[in-house]
Every structure is written in structure tokens, then in C-alpha cells.
Amino acid sequence: MSTGYLWHELYGWADTGSGSLFPADPGVGLQPIAHHVAHPDTKRRMHELVVVSGLIDHLQRLQPRHAGEEELLRVHTPEHVRRIRSESRLPKGGDAGDGISPFGRGGYEIATLAAGGAIEVVDAVVQGRVENGYALVHPCGHHAPADTGMGFCVFNNAAVAVKRAREVLGVPKVAVVDWDVHHGNGTQSIFWDDPSVLTVSIHQDRCFPPNSGFGHERGGGAGHGYNLNLPLPPGTGDGGYLYAVENVVVPALRAFAPDLIVVASGMDPNAMDPLARQLVTSRGFRGMTQAVLDVAQEVCGGKVAMVQEGGYSPHYVPFCGYACIETLAGVRLLDDPLFPVVGGMHGHDLEPHQKAVCDEIAELVADIG
Numbered sequence: 001m002s003t004g005y006l007w008h009e010l011y012g013w014a015d016t017g018s019g020s021l022f023p024a025d026p027g028v029g030l031q032p033i034a035h036h037v038a039h040p041d042t043k044r045r046m047h048e049l050v051v052v053s054g055l056i057d058h059l060q061r062l063q064p065r066h067a068g069e070e071e072l073l074r075v076h077t078p079e080h081v082r083r084i085r086s087e088s089r090l091p092k093g094g095d096a097g098d099g100i101s102p103f104g105r106g107g108y109e110i111a112t113l114a115a116g117g118a119i120e121v122v123d124a125v126v127q128g129r130v131e132n133g134y135a136l137v138h139p140c141g142h143h144a145p146a147d148t149g150m151g152f153c154v155f156n157n158a159a160v161a162v163k164r165a166r167e168v169l170g171v172p173k174v175a176v177v178d179w180d181v182h183h184g185n186g187t188q189s190i191f192w193d194d195p196s197v198l199t200v201s202i203h204q205d206r207c208f209p210p211n212s213g214f215g216h217e218r219g220g221g222a223g224h225g226y227n228l229n230l231p232l233p234p235g236t237g238d239g240g241y242l243y244a245v246e247n248v249v250v251p252a253l254r255a256f257a258p259d260l261i262v263v264a265s266g267m268d269p270n271a272m273d274p275l276a277r278q279l280v281t282s283r284g285f286r287g288m289t290q291a292v293l294d295v296a297q298e299v300c301g302g303k304v305a306m307v308q309e310g311g312y313s314p315h316y317v318p319f320c321g322y323a324c325i326e327t328l329a330g331v332r333l334l335d336d337p338l339f340p341v342v343g344g345m346h347g348h349d350l351e352p353h354q355k356a357v358c359d360e361i362a363e364l365v366a367d368i369g
């Protein structure tokens with residue numbers, strides 16, 4: 001069976017403006033720059049590595065469509081959808097909600113194509129058109145709660161696809177595993193009181209948003225216990241991440257036994273990322289993907305849909321994403337040429353303070369039933 005893969009050139013046309021992280025403002029010393037930190041070129045480079053390496057020949061190409069308004073409204077408020085659409089018609093576009101997430105004219109259409117890309121890959125996995133799949137979408141989605149965009153996210157792509165899977169395709173239980181280095185706060189809030197969707201976020205402790213993602217945020221009402229946060233200390237490498245996946249994510253997935261696993265796949269735990277301080281290499285991403293695939297074989301016939309989130313090193317993101325997609329497809333074509341550098345750094349062995357956090361959160365798995 002095949003691995004689905006989705007990218008669209010329009011994702012690479014997202015206009016992130018002339019700021020670097022904050023909008024350019026010479027009055028306070030903020031210079032304009034060619035590429036905003038979230039410029040989509042990083043993801044375009046990942047796509048082109050998939051093509052040039054020949055991996056594309058081992059994948060089943062899927063085509064995105066635009067998510068419809070009614071699909072967005074399963075997750076988002078009408079006010080949020082309306083505001084993005086109307087700002088998108090302005091000559092210079094607008095901002096997703098926090099002043100650091102700019103989009104250009106037509107940004108609504110790119111954002112709906114990102115949500116629709118997540119929908120298409122999730123649909124293809126659920127319907128058995130592919131065994132698993134990767135949606136390389138832009139912009140990202142996991143910070144967006146119901147009523148706003150933030151942290152470069154406009155609409156919560158993965159959540160829109162999960163809601164459709166639940167409500168239209170009739171998938172009983174879905175797990176969302178978010179290994180983006182930042183907390184999946186939007187996804188957490190959307191499914192906060194929903195016991196049919198398990199949300200697990202592994203992230204760097206208080207990186208972004210700086211005030212969420214704590215282990216004690218566990219879901220509310222009927223959803224209590226069905227949200228897990230694993231805030232890893234800065235400096236966690238392959239050993240720490242793999243320990244976290246093996247000892248928290250995998251047992252949680254076994255206990256929950258979902259019918260579908262969606263991975264919110266950020267590449268920003270990588271060792272060269274400008275917006276975080278973790279040390280993960282392509283070896284770590286390969287191992288995490290394989291661990292999720294293995295448990296998916298046990299619980300849900302291997303149904304895994306990965307949806308791109310963040311990742312900001314144009315140098316290293318392509319190799320980390322490539323490692324995930326190769327693992328999904330079960331082929332090995334290209335060695336990571338940067339591995340000698342990032343794999344040689346000290347810090348890949350599990351440290352006691354990393355293990356302590358994982359072991360503490362692992363105890364909460366007992367409440368998933």
C-alpha cells in the first residue's frame with residue numbers, strides 16, 4: 001500500500017512580509033529582511049528535496065482543495081473566518097491575529113488550501129486510498145484556537161481535518177500527536193472537553209506560547225485526561241525525544257486505541273532551528289515516525305496522517321521532513337548529509353532531568369481509557 005504526499009505551489013506563494021519575526025520598524029531598530037522567519041521557502045526546499053531525491057516516485061501524489069466555509073466553521077468562529085477573508089481582500093493583506101503572523105492579499109485562499117490539504121490527506125488515509133500520508137502544508141495551524149490565528153497559524157488545519165473525520169466520515173476516535181517544538185495550544189483548546197479526540201503535545205517547556213503547555217493542563221469535563229502535555233527542557237536531543245515517544249506517546253496511543261492518528265509534524269525541534277533550543281536530528285525524526293507507525297499498526301491498521309506545522313531552518317528542515325516521509329513510505333534513498341554535524345553534537349543521550357519529566361507525565365496515561 002502507498003504513502004500519500006501533498007504539496008501545492010501556492011503554499012510557497014504565502015507572503016510573510018518584510019519583517020523577520022516582528023514587523024519591520026526602523027524606529028525601534030527592526031530592519032526589513034528578505035525572508036521572514038516563517039517564510040514558506042523552507043517548506044518549498046523540503047518539497048524539492050522530496051522531488052530531486054526521487055522519493056516522489058515512491059509516493060502517491062495527492063491534490064489539495066480549498067476547505068469550505070462550513071468545514072472551517074466546525075472549528076472556528078464565524079467572526080474569525082470572516083475577518084481573515086475580508087483582510088485577505090485588502091491590497092496589502094492582514095494579520096492572523098497577534099501582529100506577528102502576516103498574510104498578503106489572497107492569504108485566505110492559501111490558508112483554506114492548507115486546511116484543505118490536511119483534509120485531503122486525512123480523508124485519503126481514512127478511506128484507504130493510501131495507507132498513510134504527509135500533508136506538507138503552509139501556513140501552519142496548531143496555535144490557532146477557535147477565534148483567532150496566532151504564532152504564524154491562520155486556521156487550525158489538523159483540527160479542521162479531524163473534525164471532518166469525526167463528524168462526516170464517522171471516525172470514532174482520533175489521536176493528535178503534536179511534536180512541533182512549540183505547544184499545540186490551539187488544538188488543545190479546540191478538543192479540550194472532547195474525549196473522542198486525544199491530544200498529546202511534546203514541546204520545549206514554555207517556548208511558545210510562553211505561558212501554556214504545562215503537564216497539569218489535562219482537558220475539561222468529559223475530556224479530562226484526554227489532553228497530555230509533555231514540556232521537555234531546552235537542550236533535549238534524539239535520546240530524550242525518543243524516550244518521550246516510547247514512554248508517553250506510545251503507551252497513550254495504546255491505551256486510547258484511536259481509529260486514526262494525526263501527527264502535527266513540526267520540524268522545529270531540529271538542532272538548527274532559530275525559534276527553539278532542542279537538538280533533534282533526522283535520526284530522531286525517523287525514530288519518532290517509526291514508533292508512531294508501529295503503534296498505529298497495532299491499534300488502527302497503520303492509519304497515520306502527518307500534517308506539517310512549524311520548522312524554520314531552511315538548512316535542516318528539508319532533511320528532517322524527508323526522514324519522516326521516507327519512514328512513512330518504508331524506503332531509504334538518501335543519507336542526511338548534515339548528520340555528521342548535528343549528530344555529532346553532545347546532548348543526544350537521555351539526561352536525568354529529561355527522563356524525570358517524561359516519567360511524571362507517563363503516570364497520567366493511566367487515566368486514558
Ligand code: 9RB
Binds near residue numbers: 140310
Ligand atoms: C511575541 C512573541 C513567537 C511567535 C511564534 C513562534 C513560533 C511558532 C511556531 C515563536 C515565537 C513573544 C509576539 C514571545 O513555530 N509554532 O509552531 N514569539 N512571539 N512575545 N511577543 C510579544
Ligand code: ZN
Binds near residue numbers: 182266310
Ligand atoms: Zn513550532
